[in-house]
Amino acid sequence: MSSTEQGTSSAAPAEPTTAPESAAAPEVPESFYYVHGKDKVVHKVSAGALQHSALIHGMISNLGYTEEQAKANPFPFENIDGDILQMVVDWCNQHKGKPTPPEDTNLPKQKEKLFDLVLAVNYLEIKELLTYCCKQVAMMVKGKSPEEIREIWMIPxxxxxxxxxxxxxKRAGKEAAGETAAAAGDAK
Amino acid sequence: MFLSKWFPSNWFSKNEKPTIMDMPHLVMEQVLDNVDFLTILNLRKVCKSFRNLIDDIKPINNLIIIRIYLEFRRIKVELVFDFEEVFVNFFLFYQEGPEENSCCIFKDFVEPEFAVQKDGHFVDAFLTDFEPILKNQRSKLTELEIKVNCFYYDDDYSFLSQSKPQSIFSRFLFKKFESVSTMTCIVERRQDDNIANEMIDGIWRILESRTVPLETGKLKLIVPKSSQVVRLLRSIKTNSLHGNRANQGASSPGDADLTLDSKCETFKTMEELVISKFYMGNPILDFLHIPKLNIIRDSIPREDILIIKQVGSEFFLIKLTREPLHMLPGDSDETYAK
Structure with a gap:
């Protein structure tokens, strides 16, 4: 399943199957889970695609999350932007059950997006995608001078x-002073 | 989060885009492992935090061979990199400067005018530059060579003009009065001796300060003293050692007798040992585990010969000799007497 359904969590349309776990026999139709990012847009992902993410896979297998529960409560990833999550989900769907190629050229070229993606992928523990992203980040500075590196990676x-x-x-000092003043005011 | 403690938490509010400084340590490790050796050196110069991070992570790099040659008044370093099976090498030179206590650093045989000039001795400049490189080398090298070859003057060397340029006339003079030339030669050699010892001591100090010994497939040492071989071997892990004695003028009596520490871990796992111009002092039983052996001894007891016969390895070569092995061309006993 490569489609990602979009809509609010309450209106997520789905055809949940009976198989609760991916460990079930292969004849059983595939099970689906739902995830949403910061923008609350729900993405429908198959269990096979979610195998890539050690975090979600762990949640499903260790917490015994059933299909019905998953439908009612999509996995919330409040720290991941909607478009980044979309990207991750697309990647997982594309590489579902396939051996991953040595190079991946479909990664975003803008550095802000790439850094966002790295953080998201690191959080979701998708090992292969993280390897590609790290390579891409490393390629950004290949053969550059210290000044150029500072600009590219936005290093202060x-x-x-x-x-x-x-x-x-200074700010911490001011805040502390403010707090003590407020405390003194309260005491009066 | 990497370095996030520097910044107040509200700095990276949700609207702010993440930067490289927000990356977790594990991610940075993986990123730096993919960065090539020269970019890592540039990255160390970006800011203090990156320098500390790199010194802490010690990323894997594509450097495979380091060859350090101490030549006449200069150090030549050859570095070889592996860019996906394509080997690229370049040379770095640390040379005595035209003024006293100054040095010139240049890359790949460029014209001396383009050399970077610095204050201080050229050995110190080399050690400062190579300290982070030798300390941070985590991946295994295929070859490390340290060669002291400062006692020959080679006409091919490109030299910067010295403070007192030798005129053709003075060269002619030196040629004519050979005794004068040998005298200066001996004085200069004593200086070169000190430079050689200083350089090897410096390298050893850097290697000793590592927590894990430097790993290399092959180790080639051409040094003036046997004690230097023993010391360097303590902080380098290798399977193959080629040891040779540097030719030199002044030497103390024990310099040619080499006794390796049989308890040393590197010696125990050695697969190839080729020692020339040093007389091995170890008992023959110490070497029986080494498949490929080529050493020189000045005496051998009868029992040892029986042991060698029993082992019967074709790669076992032990030479019995006590000839003066380190005579320089043009040197005679007279020169030493002076």
């Missing part, structure tokens, strides 16, 4: 870091 200089640290300390 040591001076900027120190300034940021000082500001943070």
């Amino acid at each position: 200089t040591d001076a900027e870091d120190e300034a940021a640290e000082k500001e943070a300390k």
Whole structure:
């Protein structure tokens, strides 16, 4: 199943099968689970595709999540943007049950998206996709000078870091002072 | 989260896009393992946090061969990289500068005018540059070579103009009065001796400070003293050692007698041992586990010959000799007497 159904969690249309676990006999029709990201858009993913994610696979097999429960409560991933989750789900569907190729060229080229994807993939523990993403991130700086690397990876200089640290300390100090003042006010 | 403690938590509010600094440690490890050796060196220069991260992770890289040659007043380093089965090499030179206590660093035989000039001795400049490289090398090298070859002057060497340029006339003078030339030669050799010892001590100190010994398939050492072989072998893990003695003018009596530590882990797992110009002092029983052996001894007891006969390995070559092995061309006993 390569389609990803979109809609609100309550209106998620689905044809849940009786097989609760992927470990069941292969003749049994495939089971489906539902996930949603920050934008609450629900994606329908087959159990086979979800095998890629160690996190979701662990949740399904260890917590004994049944199909009905899964339908009522889609896996919530509040820390992952909708479009990134879509990308991950698409990848999982494409590579369902297939040996993964050594190179994957369909990864996003914009660095913000790629970093988002890396964080999401790392969270969902999709090992193969993480390997590709890391290679892609490494390729960004291949043969670049320190200044170029700093620009590409958006790394602050040591001076900027120190300034940021000082500001943070100042802010923390102010907050602490505010709190003590408020506490004193309360006491009065 | 990597380095997130530097920043107040509200800095990366949900609207903010993540940067490389937000990546978890495990992800960074995987990213850095995919970055090639030269980019890693550039990455170390980006900022302090990246330098610390790289020194901490010690990423796997594509460096496979390091050859360090101490030549006449300069160090030549050859690095070989493996870019997916394509081997690329380049040379780095650390050379004595035109002024006193200065050095020039350049890459790949460029014209000396383009060399970077720095203060300090060239050996110190080399050690500073190679400390992170030798310390962070996690993946196994195929070859490591340390060769001291500073006692010959080769006409092919490209030299920077020295503070006191030798005129053709002075060269002619030196040629004519050979005694003068030998005298200066001996004085210079003593200096070169110190440079050689300094360089090897520096390399050894760097290797010793590693938590895991440096691994290499082949180790080739051409050093002036036998003690240096023993010391370097303690902090390098290898299956094959080629040891040779550097030619040199001044030497103390024990320098040619080499006794390897039989308890040393590297020696126990050795598969090939080829030692020339050093006289091995170990009892023959120490070598019986090594399949490929080629050593020199100055004496051999009768029992040892019987043992060798019993083993009967075709690769077993032991030479009995006590000839002066390190005579330089043009050297004579007279020179030493002076």
